[in-house]
Amino acid sequence: MPELNEHVLEEAGDRGRTLLVSDLVGLIERYERSDRPGVAPDRVVTYAEGLAADGAQIDPDSVPSAVEERRTESSSWDDNDALYTVDDGRVSTYPERWHESLRGESDVRRYLEVILDDVGDSADAFDVGGAGRGVPRSLLLSATAVLGELNPTEAKAQIQALRDEGVLAEDADQHPNARVAFADQQR
Structure with a gap:
């Protein structure tokens, strides 16, 4: 399993059953700095697997469908639980427009x-x-x-x-x- 950021694992683990996939994406975005906007969906699954291996009550197999349910192609703000498509299929808690204007x-x-x-x-x-x-x-x-x-x-x-x-x-x-x-x- 690729190395995972301890801050992400700790904060996500602390949220327990209340952790939403959008929360997990937000934590990854915040603590795992990248030169590209957003997070690859398979990286979100990797974190879910790591959390499950640490005993968190999360089903890694449900993560891809949860990402897709919240995914939007909108380049503007939709709502707090939306995941915005950015940079060739990656997902973000913020719309592409914000990434382009504020990076x-x-x-x-x-x-x-x-x-x-x-x-x-x-x-x-x-x-x-x-x-x-x-x-x-x-x-x-x-x-x-x-x-x-x-x-x-x-x-x-x-x-x-x-x-x-x-x-x-x-x-x-x-x-x-x-x-x-x-x-x-x-x-």
Whole structure:
């Protein structure tokens, strides 16, 4: 079996029966850096086999059909559980458009611009996060880690600095996964 990333195995194993195939793809994208966008579907199966060998309750034989059920050819955001076809059959938790626009980007403002432009009405685009407009904080942090060069600590620091400058705002409802938006566009 090819070498597997321990962070992926640990986090996926901790999720147990609640682990979705889209979660596994997201973990692989985040921790297994590649010069190509997304993950090869057979690599997802390899991780499922590794998890099963470690005692996780996962059926590696069901992974290919689970990938196909969630796969979309859309180049724009569809929903949180979708797997987007990117780069000749690979799958990603983010659409091709985001990969093309944000690969290697290190400015959080650019992520917000691209994501908000892609989803249109952000109040209804995401099924996670607090109410209102903007990008759920967890999605923004994950996107900066997968698509760009920022680790979550750096992205959080940028968000805080831009909030302090009045450029960004977060939901006033103090939701643990608040929506991040440009201050002049939040409401």
